[in-house]
Amino acid sequence: MTTKRFIKTILFVAPIAALTTAGLWLWHQSPVIRTIEQLLTENTALKQSITHLTDESQIGYAKVLSQETRDGQLYTRVLFVETKPNEPLKPVLRREYTIAGDVVHFDALIVKFGQQMVMNGEQKAIYLWRRVYGEYTEPNEGFAINPTGVEPARYQCLGRNLNFDDRQLFWDHIWDLANDPNQLKTYGIDAVYGSVVYHKLVPGLIYVFKINSTGTLYPEVVPDL
Numbered sequence: 496m497t498t499k500r501f502i503k504t505i506l507f508v509a510p511i512a513a514l515t516t517a518g519l520w521l522w523h524q525s526p527v528i529r530t531i532e533q534l535l536t537e538n539t540a541l542k543q544s545i546t547h548l549t550d551e552s553q554i555g556y557a558k559v560l561s562q563e564t565r566d567g568q569l570y571t572r573v574l575f576v577e578t579k580p581n582e583p584l585k586p587v588l589r590r591e592y593t594i595a596g597d598v599v600h601f602d603a604l605i606v607k608f609g610q611q612m613v614m615n616g617e618q619k620a621i622y623l624w625r626r627v628y629g630e631y632t633e634p635n636e637g638f639a640i641n642p643t644g645v646e647p648a649r650y651q652c653l654g655r656n657l658n659f660d661d662r663q664l665f666w667d668h669i670w671d672l673a674n675d676p677n678q679l680k681t682y683g684i685d686a687v688y689g690s691v692v693y694h695k696l697v698p699g700l701i702y703v704f705k706i707n708s709t710g711t712l713y714p715e716v717v718p719d720l
Contacts, residue, residue, distance in 0.1 A: 535682035540656035612683030
């Protein structure tokens with residue numbers, strides 16, 4: 496082969512190779528992008544699961560296990576319980592935390608699905624507990640309740656009709672949407688926002704966390720019988 500012909504061959508083959516490589520890269524990447532969009536806008540199984548969520552009132556509770564003063568600082572040992580949807584007496588998660596002080600913050604992420612996402616045309620919401628922290632602690636240094644990206648035990652019903660990869664994809668990105676509000680309407684979600692309630696905790700009381708019809712999170716205090 497002459498030098499001129501060799502150069503022509505290289506000039507012809509190189510662009511094809513580059514396009515082929517780019518095509519393979521897009522082939523591997525685009526299904527992920529499409530899956531995210533389809534999962535949140537077109538996946539019938541997921542839509543049915545969200546549609547079947549019922550309105551909730553009680554989503555968990557906390558109580559003081561003990562309080563003690565060490566080196567002049569009061570510490571509160573708290574039991575936090577997350578309950579099964581619509582079955583407030585059935586815990587799905589139990590955690591114990593020791594907090595400096597007696598004022599404790601409970602942080603949740605609320606995700607509201609719009610009418611186009613829900614098959615019966617009614618808005619639905621899920622509530623994801625994030626962390627617990629005291630008044631002397633920065634929020635980002637608080638104790639995790641449900642780690643970011645992990646499927647909460649109380650919402651396993653959402654993934655019951657999805658395969659493992661789709662379930663993981665859903666929870667990875669539902670947490671991320673809190674930081675990407677521009678994608679909310681694309682995915683049929685009306686709002687993603689944080690809600691923090693705090694209370695001075697004392698022994699002998701139970702702090703029942705409830706959600707009202709507008710998505711407001713609040714504690715109801717009852718005696719620990």
